[in-house]
Each structure stands twice: as structure tokens, then as C-alpha cells.
Amino acid sequence: MVLQILFLIIAAAAIALFSLNVRKIIRNINLGRPLDRSDRPSERLAIMLKVAFGQSKMAKRPVAFILHLFVYIGFVIINLEVLEIIIDGLFGTHRIFADPLGGLYNVLIASFEVLAALVLIGVIVFFARRNIVHLKRFSGTEMGKWPRSDANIILIVEVLLMGAFLTMNAADYKLQQLGTLHYINAGSFPVSSFLVPLLPDSESTLIAIERSCWWFHIIGIFAFLNYLPYSKHFHIILAFPNTYFSNLEPKGEFTNMASVSNEVKAMLDPTYTPEPVPEGGRFGAKDIGDLSWKNLLDAYTCTECGRCTSVCPANITGKLLSPRKIMMDTRDRLEEVGKNIDKHGKDHQDGKSLLDNYISREEIWACTTCNACTDACPVNIDPLSIIVELRRFAVMEESQAPASINAMFGNVENNGAPWKYAAVDRVNWAEEK
Amino acid sequence: MAAKGESPEILFWVGCAGSFDERAQKITRDICKILQHVGIKYAVLGTEESCTGDPAKRAGNEFLFQMQAMSNIQVLDGYNIKKIVTGCPHCFNTLRNEYPGLGGNYEVIHHSQLIQQLIDEGKLKAEGGESFKGKKITFHDPCYLGRANNVYEAPRKALEILDADLVEMKRCKSNGLCCGAGGAQMFKEPEKGKKDINIERIDEALALNPNIVASSCPFCMTMLSDGVKNYNKEQEVKVLDIAEITARANGL
CATH class of the missing domain: 1.10.1060 (Fumarate Reductase Iron-sulfur Protein; Chain B, domain 2)
Incomplete structure (x- = not known):
């Protein structure tokens, strides 16, 4: 019960702080001059679906496109798992979706695991491109200390989050095999099962590992959410409205200033x-x-x-x-x-x-x-x-x-x-x- | 023509470069030859034509741009002009996209689009003139035709009928690299850097060992020609406009 209340407090604080920062950003954006971009809504929606949701313009650089796709799909899909984590956290349940979803649950957990592994691959290659290969695109006068740290923080946090997620599943899987109370047989673990031999055999240690990874993962997500407004990583949200409000006129057309007319x-x-x-x-x-x-x-x-x-x-x-x-x-x-x-x-x-x-x-x-x-x-x-x-x-x-x-x-x-x-x-x- | 109460099928907007720049004047004459060859009734504004205001607008002088635009619109409407073909992508972009908002509504095409239409209608072929068979040609996309207005295929169409060896630079179509003249850069010295943009572009073109570098913009023409001159390659590599190539292929 104490843990449930603690979870509720952390979640509420994270969401409150995030909304506060988002309101500030909206206020800042509204400092700009008015501009009407409310026309042609269906065309706008189509552009948003194609460019932001469908990642169409990423494809010009195939390597970055594939790796980014891993991270993007991983982010979108694994959020379903976060929903379960939040419900479990609030009600003190464990793997609440396992029962109602039945066989589908195993498929879902398995796909989350595969995606988590792909995210890890993507993020590690991204890290190497920035810090070992030193790709020219990531340098320049504007790429000072903060922008470079920002990028690395994002990548490291993603490695930690995925690491915690997979370790949690591995510990859970081992506890399921041991028949530990509360750890129902649920899920299929194509990736984390490889981690099982690395874990200790003691039931209490396993529970401690599983629980701490669970808490680390969800607190990490809440912290990351609140990092977004300070970071370039905010694009994961703003890409959608930004493409919706795209300029629909030919690129060569510059605005005619009405005040000058x-x-x-x-x-x-x-x-x-x-x-x-x-x-x-x-x-x-x-x-x-x-x-x-x-x-x-x-x-x-x-x-x-x-x-x-x-x-x-x-x-x-x-x-x-x-x-x-x-x-x-x-x-x-x-x-x-x-x-x-x-x-x-x-x-x-x-x-x-x-x-x-x-x-x-x-x-x-x-x-x-x-x-x-x-x-x-x-x-x-x-x-x-x-x-x-x-x-x-x-x-x-x-x-x-x-x-x-x-x-x-x-x-x-x-x-x-x-x-x-x-x-x-x-x-x-x-x-x- | 207007005095006789007639109006032209199409108005040929020559543009400042086409009027005054010696190299571009040749292209202007070739566009006229093509129009005459296919029997289109066309007119030019002559001394009544004035700058569209494009360089002023790109450089931030909206006042000057709108002054030019509004007086040009008065002249065009005075002659009851409905359709315009331009010899320059910058005039094309400005007349087509920026004049309607100020009350100037015309059907505006670029000369490469006119050539494409004439080819599609079977009125224009590549016969009776110089043979380009086997010549290696690469096309440089002008920014204000390509990215600015998504016209990529029209100029290529004029090259496809030549039976020439067409090669693309790596940076072509929507990835095309600017020649360095746009945004009023034509009229000023470049900022400090390690290289001139036109040299960067011509390096890419010359790496393909072409006989001809084709374009369809008088400013690209100047920049690319200067690039070729920089390497003293004027004898081996010709920089030609789509209109010049079409005129030559038809012996005009």
C-alpha cells in the first residue's frame, strides 16, 4: 500500500512538472506573430501522417533511417508496456494485462523484447557515430558542449531504460520458473531469456532485482519525460504538430507582407x-x-x-x-x-x-x-x-x-x-x- | 499587336538577364526561334518590361518588390495578358507564386515546360540540326525551378529526345546543389569561406567528364560558365541552356 501511494505521488509530480514546463513552452511559442495555418486540414493531416508518423523524409539517408526506425517504433510500441506498468504500480497488481489478453500477451511481450533489443542496437550505433566515428554532420560551431552532452544523455538514458526493462523481464522469467508466489506465468521472453543464466539463484535477490529494475524503469521514464522540454529530444512530441502546420505553398513562394502592400x-x-x-x-x-x-x-x-x-x-x-x-x-x-x-x-x-x-x-x-x-x-x-x-x-x-x-x-x-x-x-x- | 486590337497567345517575359546579359541574350533569341519555329503567336513587352522584383524580395526589400510587382501587373493587365512564358526560373517563380497575392493572375510557365509541352504534342522534335548522339550531358537543376516549384522532368524531357548520353550528378533534382547565385548572391561578393559555391558545383559536374553541362537559368549559366573558365576547360565542356540545345538540335 505504501508503495502504491509512493508510486502515485511520483507519477502525479512528474506529470504536474511536465505540464508546467509545457505550458511555459506554449506561452513562449505564442510570443510569435500570428500566422494562419488553419486551412486545408485534411491535406495537413496527410502530411503529418506521411512525414512525422510515416518518417518519409528520413529515408533519404538509409542507415540513419533504419536505426532511427528501430528507436521510433520501439518508443511507440513499448509505451503500451508502460501503460501496464502504470496500472500495476497504482493497484499493486502484477502483469495485469496477462490474464485478459491471454495468448496475445505473450506475443506482445515477445515483440517488446525484440524491439528493446533493436532500440539498444540503434542507440549504441548512434552513440558510436557521434563519439567514435565523429560523423561530420554532428559537428560545427553550434554543436558546443551542451548540444553534444544533450545527445549523449538521451542515448545513455535509452540504454539504461532498455537495459532495466530486459533485466526486469529476465528476473521475472526466472522467478516464474521457480514458481515464486505473485510471479504468474505470463509473457514470452525471446531476448531476456539469454540473460537468465547471468542472474543469481536466490529467490529474494531475484525479487529485489526485478523490483528495483521495475522502479528504475518507470522512474526513469518519468524523469526522461521531464527532461524533454529542456532537450532537443522534444522532437518526439513536436514533430507531429510541426508537420501538421507545415508550409503548404510552393517552397519558392515568399510571403507578401500585407503591411507593405x-x-x-x-x-x-x-x-x-x-x-x-x-x-x-x-x-x-x-x-x-x-x-x-x-x-x-x-x-x-x-x-x-x-x-x-x-x-x-x-x-x-x-x-x-x-x-x-x-x-x-x-x-x-x-x-x-x-x-x-x-x-x-x-x-x-x-x-x-x-x-x-x-x-x-x-x-x-x-x-x-x-x-x-x-x-x-x-x-x-x-x-x-x-x-x-x-x-x-x-x-x-x-x-x-x-x-x-x-x-x-x-x-x-x-x-x-x-x-x-x-x-x-x-x-x-x-x-x- | 495591341494597337491592332490583337492579343498574343503567349507573352514571352524575357527578364533582365535575358535582356542585358550578353550570354543570356543568345538564349533569348533561341527561345524566340523556337516560338517562331512552331508558329506560336507571341509578344514581348520590350521597353515596358521591368524587373519582377525577385532579387529585391530575396534580399529583404519588400517595398521595392511590391512597387515593381504592382506596376508590372498594371502593364500586364493593360495588355490583357493571360499566359506568360519566362526565360528565367526566378521570374517564373515570382510571377507564378507571388504576383497572384497582389492581384496579378496569369498562367505562368518556364521555357523548359513550354519545350516539354511542344515535344509532347509532337510539334517539336530533334531533327534537322546538330546531332547530340552519344554526347555526354549532365543537367544542373536551378533551385527556383526544381525545389522551389517541383519542376524536374520538363528540362530533362528536352534532353531525352536527343539520343545523348545523359548522366546525373549525385546531387540532382530535390538534392540539387545551388550554383551560388540565388537569394541576390548574384549581385554581391560571397562571404568569406574556403571555396566558391559555383566551383563546388562545377567540380561535381566535371567529375563526370561531360561534353555539355545543361541548365535552364541565366544565373546558373553565368555561375557554371565561370566555373568552367576557372579550369580553362571552355573548349572541352560547353555550358548550354535547354533552349539553346533544342534550337541547335532543330537547326534553328
């Missing part, structure tokens, strides 16, 4: 009365509050895999720009602003901004807007729209563009062409040379 129309036609627009007070973005909520959701969804940066032409040729850094900087700045709100209230200004304090001018001007990054992202994150918003701020609010870009603007304005040619010469091409 009003002014341009008023210039061309003095009788024009502008419609009110909900955009913020600035043209473009200097800080996270000038970006859309989707840009901010993108930042929280990013799991720092680096597929964007590895295909970025600027990054490949040694420029400072890295689309992954754009996303990580946006998240870091957003977290900073969120902490300021917690500490000092809503209107606190810390004198810092996303542009210049996090992302430099050199980075934003190196982009070719080629959309390789947006195409590569397995969860449809769009670093390009952030870069363009920062450029818009630099150009329209500050008139700070590279000199040759300003010259190009001048030419378009005066001659209707980006080069210094006179409009009257436009048809000279027709004279056969």
Missing part, C-alpha cells in the same frame, strides 16, 4: 484606404517576438540532426551560415526571453536581440535562398523564412545591406533592372549578332 497601394493610389493588418510594429524581424509562432515552434522541434547544414551550399563551402545554428539560436534566445518573463515580468527588456547577439549579419547575407535546408528537414522546419525576416529588418528598418546589394536596389528602382543598364536598351538582344 498597404503602403505601396497608398503610394500608387492616393484614394486607397488601407485595411488594418495584424502584423507587429516592425518590418521583418530583429528579435523572436517579430517572428511567427510557427518559426518558434520550428525552433523547439529541431533535434539538431544537421541534415539542413550538411546540404547548405554556403556551409559546404566554408561560410559561417549554418541553418541548424539559425534554429538553435532562435530556441536559445526564445528560452532566454521566456526566463526573463518568469523573472522580471512581461515587458522586461534585456537589451539583447536575436539579430547581432545570436545571429550575425555575415550569416544572413550568405544564404542563397536555395531551399536545400527546408527540403532536407525530416520534420519540415523552415530556417529560410527566419533568415528572410532578419534580412527584411536589416533592409527595411535599418537600411543596412551590403553595399553591392544597395546598388542593386538602386538599379531596380531607377532602371527596372538589377544592373546599371538603361531601360531603353531592353530590346537590344533582338539585333542578331
Whole structure:
């Protein structure tokens, strides 16, 4: 009974803390500007099912795809087992699903075991790719101490959780063979049965091992749940809403700013009365509050895999720009602003901004807007729209563009062409040379 | 034509590069030759054409972009234009995707799509001109045709009828590597780095030992040609637009 109450307290605390942190993240995302992504729900659902649930964009890199698939399916399926663990924990039962499910239960437990083994393989190879093979994709200026530790913490926790799960099953299996009271004959253990010879023969020690693995496993899961909001691993949840709210327009189409349309129309036609627009007070973005909520959701969804940066032409040729850094900087700045709100209230200004304090001018001007990054992202994150918003701020609010870009603007304005040619010469091409 | 109360079947939007850049002017003339060859009644805006505003928009100057767009829309609507073919993927993307929101609604295609349609309709073949048989050709996907608008097959169609030896670079179609000119990079010096993007791209193309590197964008043309020149390979490797190849294959 004491254990049941203890379990209830731990579970309730874990869920309460998690909801608190999630509410903070939702509040932070809502600091962004409004953007309507409520249209075409069936198309959105289809994209979510294909890209997030179906992992379609992962397949471009087959090795990572297969290993990630092990971990992903393992995560989704083994959660069924967690449901049983929670019920057992609350009611003091043991393997509550065994009886009602009958033969199916054996199949389920067996499949969990196989998946747990596959997860272990996947996670260990992932660890090696990061720490032994040193895959280039996982390096870069933005991959500092914390991002690298974050990745390793996730992988180590997964090894421990799967290890505890399999050890628990092995001890359970051995207790079942010994006919120990309470340990009903249930489940089939294709993987953990190999661990049985490694376990001691004493019944009380086995019970201790089984129980401590059970507690370690479930407390580990609750702790991991609460680690998510601080980690890149949050993508396991946000990948779904993020793909649902994907940009459905052609990638080449940049937004037409309604606030600018009003002014341009008023210039061309003095009788024009502008419609009110909900955009913020600035043209473009200097800080996270000038970006859309989707840009901010993108930042929280990013799991720092680096597929964007590895295909970025600027990054490949040694420029400072890295689309992954754009996303990580946006998240870091957003977290900073969120902490300021917690500490000092809503209107606190810390004198810092996303542009210049996090992302430099050199980075934003190196982009070719080629959309390789947006195409590569397995969860449809769009670093390009952030870069363009920062450029818009630099150009329209500050008139700070590279000199040759300003010259190009001048030419378009005066001659209707980006080069210094006179409009009257436009048809000279027709004279056969 | 407008003075006679006629309107063209299609408006050929030449674009700034096609109007002023010497290399691209040749492509412009070849697109016209193809239009004449198949007997399409077309028109150009001539001195009334103005920049679509694409480079201004990519560089963040939304004001300048919308000024250009709205005055271009006035001109296009003034001539009652319904259908446009462009010689440049950047004009194509802007006219097709960004003008409708500002009141400019036209059916917009890129010249590679026009060539594909003409081939499909049997109006355009590859006969009566230069033979490309056995020549090794690789196609470089312009970002604003490919990833930006999912047009991958149209330009390849124009190459498939040549009986040439078509090879793909590893980074092709949706994985295609940018030539380095997009996003207004054409008009500025690149940021500090270890290599120029066009050299990275031409290295990949040259590794296939092609006779021809094909593209269908005047900016890619400049970047790739500069890349070939960088290795002094202008004699062995030609950088050609899809329109030029089509015109040559038909002896136009």
C-alpha cells in the first residue's frame, strides 16, 4: 500500500512538472506573430501522417533511417508496456494485462523484447557515430558542449531504460520458473531469456532485482519525460504538430507582407484606404517576438540532426551560415526571453536581440535562398523564412545591406533592372549578332 | 499587336538577364526561334518590361518588390495578358507564386515546360540540326525551378529526345546543389569561406567528364560558365541552356 501511494505521488509530480514546463513552452511559442495555418486540414493531416508518423523524409539517408526506425517504433510500441506498468504500480497488481489478453500477451511481450533489443542496437550505433566515428554532420560551431552532452544523455538514458526493462523481464522469467508466489506465468521472453543464466539463484535477490529494475524503469521514464522540454529530444512530441502546420505553398513562394502592400497601394493610389493588418510594429524581424509562432515552434522541434547544414551550399563551402545554428539560436534566445518573463515580468527588456547577439549579419547575407535546408528537414522546419525576416529588418528598418546589394536596389528602382543598364536598351538582344 | 486590337497567345517575359546579359541574350533569341519555329503567336513587352522584383524580395526589400510587382501587373493587365512564358526560373517563380497575392493572375510557365509541352504534342522534335548522339550531358537543376516549384522532368524531357548520353550528378533534382547565385548572391561578393559555391558545383559536374553541362537559368549559366573558365576547360565542356540545345538540335 505504501508503495502504491509512493508510486502515485511520483507519477502525479512528474506529470504536474511536465505540464508546467509545457505550458511555459506554449506561452513562449505564442510570443510569435500570428500566422494562419488553419486551412486545408485534411491535406495537413496527410502530411503529418506521411512525414512525422510515416518518417518519409528520413529515408533519404538509409542507415540513419533504419536505426532511427528501430528507436521510433520501439518508443511507440513499448509505451503500451508502460501503460501496464502504470496500472500495476497504482493497484499493486502484477502483469495485469496477462490474464485478459491471454495468448496475445505473450506475443506482445515477445515483440517488446525484440524491439528493446533493436532500440539498444540503434542507440549504441548512434552513440558510436557521434563519439567514435565523429560523423561530420554532428559537428560545427553550434554543436558546443551542451548540444553534444544533450545527445549523449538521451542515448545513455535509452540504454539504461532498455537495459532495466530486459533485466526486469529476465528476473521475472526466472522467478516464474521457480514458481515464486505473485510471479504468474505470463509473457514470452525471446531476448531476456539469454540473460537468465547471468542472474543469481536466490529467490529474494531475484525479487529485489526485478523490483528495483521495475522502479528504475518507470522512474526513469518519468524523469526522461521531464527532461524533454529542456532537450532537443522534444522532437518526439513536436514533430507531429510541426508537420501538421507545415508550409503548404510552393517552397519558392515568399510571403507578401500585407503591411507593405498597404503602403505601396497608398503610394500608387492616393484614394486607397488601407485595411488594418495584424502584423507587429516592425518590418521583418530583429528579435523572436517579430517572428511567427510557427518559426518558434520550428525552433523547439529541431533535434539538431544537421541534415539542413550538411546540404547548405554556403556551409559546404566554408561560410559561417549554418541553418541548424539559425534554429538553435532562435530556441536559445526564445528560452532566454521566456526566463526573463518568469523573472522580471512581461515587458522586461534585456537589451539583447536575436539579430547581432545570436545571429550575425555575415550569416544572413550568405544564404542563397536555395531551399536545400527546408527540403532536407525530416520534420519540415523552415530556417529560410527566419533568415528572410532578419534580412527584411536589416533592409527595411535599418537600411543596412551590403553595399553591392544597395546598388542593386538602386538599379531596380531607377532602371527596372538589377544592373546599371538603361531601360531603353531592353530590346537590344533582338539585333542578331 | 495591341494597337491592332490583337492579343498574343503567349507573352514571352524575357527578364533582365535575358535582356542585358550578353550570354543570356543568345538564349533569348533561341527561345524566340523556337516560338517562331512552331508558329506560336507571341509578344514581348520590350521597353515596358521591368524587373519582377525577385532579387529585391530575396534580399529583404519588400517595398521595392511590391512597387515593381504592382506596376508590372498594371502593364500586364493593360495588355490583357493571360499566359506568360519566362526565360528565367526566378521570374517564373515570382510571377507564378507571388504576383497572384497582389492581384496579378496569369498562367505562368518556364521555357523548359513550354519545350516539354511542344515535344509532347509532337510539334517539336530533334531533327534537322546538330546531332547530340552519344554526347555526354549532365543537367544542373536551378533551385527556383526544381525545389522551389517541383519542376524536374520538363528540362530533362528536352534532353531525352536527343539520343545523348545523359548522366546525373549525385546531387540532382530535390538534392540539387545551388550554383551560388540565388537569394541576390548574384549581385554581391560571397562571404568569406574556403571555396566558391559555383566551383563546388562545377567540380561535381566535371567529375563526370561531360561534353555539355545543361541548365535552364541565366544565373546558373553565368555561375557554371565561370566555373568552367576557372579550369580553362571552355573548349572541352560547353555550358548550354535547354533552349539553346533544342534550337541547335532543330537547326534553328
